[in-house]
Amino acid sequence: NEKGESFSYSAEELMARGLNRWRGWHCTAGVENMYITHDGSIYGSVCREGGFIGNVFEVNFYNRMKYVKCTRRYCTCGTDMALRKFKRLKNRYQAYHITPVEVDEEPERDYVAVQNHYQNEIPPKQVLWDLGRRCNYACSYCPPATSNRYEAHKTLGSLTHAMTNIENSFLKGDVGKFIFGGGEPTMNPDFLDFVKDVHGRVPANSPKENHWIHVTTNGSRLPDYYLELIRYAGLTFSVHFEFYQKPKFLEVIGSLAQAKAKDPNLQWRYIGIRIMVPPGRGGEAQSLIDDLKALPHFDDQAVVNVSPLLEFSPNYEFDFESKMPTSYSAQELALFD
Ligand code: SF4
Ligand code: SF4
Structure with a gap:
């Protein structure tokens, strides 16, 4: 949240609690993540929000440089849920630069950013x-x-x-x-x-x-x-x-x-x-x-x-x-x- 407090959920918990909803948020699908289908088609994420990016077998394809604005009702795939996302552009800070303080009790639902629990240890x-x-x-x-x-x-x-x-x-x-x-x-x-x-x-x-x-x-x-x-x-x-x-x-x-x-x-x-x-x-x-x-x-x-x-x-x-x-x-x- 804006105070830098965080709480961890598994993908299953997010789904069970109906917290996997980020419509209107800025999502790093395509900027930090690529999903490639069996025929080489590239999308930013499994949800395919933002549309077709290119084909991986072509010499030149361009990854997305801008965050995609989510229009989906639910984010349903585990890898998609783990992508960095934030409510307003100013909350980019909470998604990237803050090392959140994990609190024992689930905070009020005033979440403004999502980041992978292991984001400091995994490649971006x-x-x-x-x-x-x-x-x-x-x-x-x-x-x-x-x-x-x-x-x-x-x-x-x-x-x-x-x-x-x-x-x-x-x-x-x-x-x-x-x-x-x-x-x-x-x-x-x-x-x-x-x-x-x-x-x-x-x-x-x-x-x-x-x-x-x-x-x-x-x-x-x-x-x-x-x-x-x-x-x-x-x-x-x-x-x-x-x-x-x-x-x-x-x-x-x-x-x-x-x-x-x-x-x-x-x-x-x-x-x-x-x-x-x-x-x-x-x-x-x-x-x-x-x-x-x-x-x-x-x-x-x-x-x-x-x-x-x-x-x-x-x-x-x-x-x-x-x-x-x-x-x-x-x-x-x-x-x-
Ligand atoms: S679920 Fe997995 S193992 Fe079973 S047919 Fe599909 S791809 Fe193959
Ligand atoms: S990955 Fe999830 S949050 Fe991001 S655009 Fe797709 S459905 Fe929305």
Whole structure:
């Protein structure tokens, strides 16, 4: 707020409290963040506010220099919510320059700026990049616009060319945080080489640092693949019950937790597991959590959380009066707390 007091929320808490509404605010989408779709189209954020910026495979695209004024009713994506934003131009100060004083009690709702809780530790520029749509799974709740089993993979040459364009037009010598996803990115036979290429590029303004890389994967590759990938990237595993194989998945996570515990170079690498829980499968989620927690070093080296699958799930029902998904049992809803 104007007094410099702050309070931290997770994206889920913001949504649950209806605080994810910033219509009329100035947002750094496009200035500090790029969202690249599977075909290379660039937007400032997942919400696409401010419209099309360019295509990452073209030599010249220009990132946005001005803040976008939000017109959306809700900000619904976790990465969008974490973008810096401020109510009036004069509140830019609170979003950038102030190190807020965290207060114990939630202040009156006179918020004037939003900043990422870790903003002093993370690179200021972020690229959320859907590298393609090809996936080896075909989850029933996954929209066809998000994944398919037939699309050709981008070549290493196309991806490194796009990366050079991002360096020239968006990063301009700065360190960037890259979040790779889109279909199942590890299905691309060139993905590991591309990750190594991004990691090996030297940001001119901070030559001793590397770009930050984070990958979202369904965990279907073998342990050796992930043991190599984690040397360059943090990993979020999405568990999809319709296709995953539990013993194989536990082997992957077990070997990563062991490697991370032994190797000091990996101590800051993130390992997260997000279990996607369709209605009626809460018991399976709990059993997987128990098995994960029984793996050596798991509790010290990895985190697990559960996500409900809402409107895309088969048989999903929602009670608009109480704003509660009625397809989940009380026990399942407790898992999401
Ligand atoms: S990212 Fe969120 S706050 Fe920013 S323009 Fe989009 S919906 Fe609005
Ligand atoms: S693993 Fe992810 S991208 Fe692939 S089909 Fe399932 S939800 Fe879609």
